[in-house]
Amino acid sequence: MKLDTSPIAAIATAPGRGGIGVVRASGKSLTPLIAALFPDARLAPRHATYLPFTSQDGSIIDQGLALYFKAPHSYTGEDVLELQGHGGPVVLQMLLARVLEAGREHGLRLAEPGEFTRRAYLNDKLDLAQAEAVADLIDASTEAAAKSASQSLSGAFSQVVHRLVEQTINLRMLVEATLDFPEEEIDFLEKSNARGQLAGIIASLEHVFRQAAQGALLRAGLNVVLVGQPNVGKSSLLNALAGAEVAIVTPIAGTTRDKVSETIQIEGIPLNIIDTAGIRAIDAGIDVVERIGIERTWGEVGKADVILHLLDAALGPSAADETIAAAFPKGVPVVRIWNKIDLSGHRAAVEGAADATHVYLSANEQLGIDLLRAELLRIAGWQQTGESLYLARERHLIALRAARGHLDVAAQHAAQDDQSLDLFAEELRLAQDQLSSITGEFTPDDLLGVIFSRFCIGK
Numbered sequence: 001m002k003l004d005t006s007p008i009a010a011i012a013t014a015p016g017r018g019g020i021g022v023v024r025a026s027g028k029s030l031t032p033l034i035a036a037l038f039p040d041a042r043l044a045p046r047h048a049t050y051l052p053f054t055s056q057d058g059s060i061i062d063q064g065l066a067l068y069f070k071a072p073h074s075y076t077g078e079d080v081l082e083l084q085g086h087g088g089p090v091v092l093q094m095l096l097a098r099v100l101e102a103g104r105e106h107g108l109r110l111a112e113p114g115e116f117t118r119r120a121y122l123n124d125k126l127d128l129a130q131a132e133a134v135a136d137l138i139d140a141s142t143e144a145a146a147k148s149a150s151q152s153l154s155g156a157f158s159q160v161v162h163r164l165v166e167q168t169i170n171l172r173m174l175v176e177a178t179l180d181f182p183e184e185e186i187d188f189l190e191k192s193n194a195r196g197q198l199a200g201i202i203a204s205l206e207h208v209f210r211q212a213a214q215g216a217l218l219r220a221g222l223n224v225v226l227v228g229q230p231n232v233g234k235s236s237l238l239n240a241l242a243g244a245e246v247a248i249v250t251p252i253a254g255t256t257r258d259k260v261s262e263t264i265q266i267e268g269i270p271l272n273i274i275d276t277a278g279i280r281a282i283d284a285g286i287d288v289v290e291r292i293g294i295e296r297t298w299g300e301v302g303k304a305d306v307i308l309h310l311l312d313a314a315l316g317p318s319a320a321d322e323t324i325a326a327a328f329p330k331g332v333p334v335v336r337i338w339n340k341i342d343l344s345g346h347r348a349a350v351e352g353a354a355d356a357t358h359v360y361l362s363a364n365e366q367l368g369i370d371l372l373r374a375e376l377l378r379i380a381g382w383q384q385t386g387e388s389l390y391l392a393r394e395r396h397l398i399a400l401r402a403a404r405g406h407l408d409v410a411a412q413h414a415a416q417d418d419q420s421l422d423l424f425a426e427e428l429r430l431a432q433d434q435l436s437s438i439t440g441e442f443t444p445d446d447l448l449g450v451i452f453s454r455f456c457i458g459k
């Protein structure tokens with residue numbers, strides 16, 4: 001990816017009203033822009049200067065703080081100028097227009113989404129995993145997710161990955177050095193304890209993978225879909241799950257009118273819980289609107305990571321519920337929830353069965369809700385380790401898994417009597433490339449494009 005150093009600008013703060021709003025510019029040199037905007041002021045690097053922001057005709061747009069960072073000591077590694085004004089959308093649009101106009105003759109343009117952070121990456125201020133953590137920190141939906149994103153942003157994840165790369169390189173150098181002296185090949189594995197070294201790398205990789213997999217859970221969460229016949233208590237259960245957690249309920253963008261979805265958290269794992277229209281058999285008695293609602297319910301079921309099938313414990317099993325269960329997609333975990341045990345006399349319980357786990361609870365009486373929470377965590381694969389986690393992405397898990405695969409093949413080569421050291425070395429190289437793709441030392445341009453295009457504007 002080529003580094004475009006033409007100056008860019010954007011509103012850096014969230015759209016809408018706010019106490020303060022920031023317009024940010026970055027470029028190889030912003031001296032001409034600053035001279036055009038503030039002909040009478042002298043901005044010392046990293047000092048906030050209080051001054052009027054004026055339009056071209058001299059009228060005042062706002063009074064605010066100008067903050068100048070001189071390259072390379074800035075977020076992007078370039079010259080950066082921040083105009084910190086009052087946070088109204090119109091004020092900020094006017095400020096941005098003023099900046100764009102003042103810089104136009106020097107090639108200033110509107111920044112693309114993620115372009116500031118992309119420049120920080122290309123100028124070695126952040127590696128790729130850290131740049132991704134910036135976006136994940138902004139998008140974090142729970143405190144635990146935010147903490148592990150900060151952990152990744154600080155470079156902790158990059159460091160452990162880098163250590164794996166170094167260990168792999170060291171072993172590879174050893175192997176390749178031996179390749180040049182074929183007469184010593186035979187003893188090589190014994191002398192250098194190459195097998196032991198490799199086993200050590202694989203063990204460390206496993207550990208990092210587990211921490212990253214748990215972190216990935218914090219980032220992506222789970223799609224949990226509530227399905228069942230009308231009035232079994234789906235909405236009540238959603239409220240029971242949401243209500244018991246305190247600072248949790250966040251509205252989800254893109255919620256359609258016909259389904260209710262809320263993000264709750266259990267031990268910091270975001271669960272996107274979708275309450276669907278109650279399912280009735282599609283027969284002659286059903287109208288078009290209800291039919292569409294039911295079709296949408298099945299659409300949600302198709303996207304579920306976990307299906308919560310609600311049934312009425314007081315009414316017991318019914319043919320209609322068997323029909324519903326038979327239509328669930330294969331391979332998606334199902335929890336059969338027998339609700340209203342306050343009416344049926346069952347005790348709150350979790351029971352494993354061949355078709356699904358069965359949970360007995362009462363949404364209204366808050367009985368057995370904790371059992372359901374624990375069951376959801378179990379299905380998610382959550383293990384509380386007390387270790388700090390790295391907010392990893394699916395991309396990182398795939399690379400770690402691929403690296404693991406190459407190391408396993410390397411171990412097979414090492415285990416053979418007629419050791420094929422050249423193949424051993426080649427697998428180490430492939431593992432190294434996979435690991436390096438996480439921090440971006442070895443990453444194709446098109447992937448970089450995809451990663452940064454998903455940032456918000458001004459970041």
Ligand SMILES: Nc1nc2c(c(=O)[nH]1)N(C=O)[C@@H](CNc1ccc(C(=O)N[C@@H](CCC(=O)O)C(=O)O)cc1)CN2
Nearest residue numbers: 012022024067069072073074075076077082125134459
């Ligand atoms: N006003 C403001 N707040 C912000 C940002 C920003 O750009 N502007 N950030 C943007 O996301 C984050 C902070 N990130 C930053 C990272 C590095 C540098 C920086 O100036 N780095 C220099 C000097 C470091 C030092 O003095 O220790 C450097 O790396 O050389 C600034 C902000 C969050 N808060």
Ligand SMILES: Nc1nc2c(ncn2[C@@H]2O[C@H](COP(=O)(O)OP(=O)(O)OP(=O)(O)O)[C@@H](O)[C@H]2O)c(=O)[nH]1
Nearest residue numbers: 230231232233234235236277278340362363364365
């Ligand atoms: N006794 C008892 N009643 C419950 C319980 N859970 C829900 N109900 C009642 O069952 C009725 C239906 O509850 P909802 O949560 O609206 O059911 P729903 O499945 O969302 O219904 P639809 O939106 O029609 O699909 C309400 O009157 C609830 O108060 C429970 O645990 N015990």
Ligand SMILES: [K+]
Nearest residue numbers: 230231233235
């Ligand atoms: K209802």
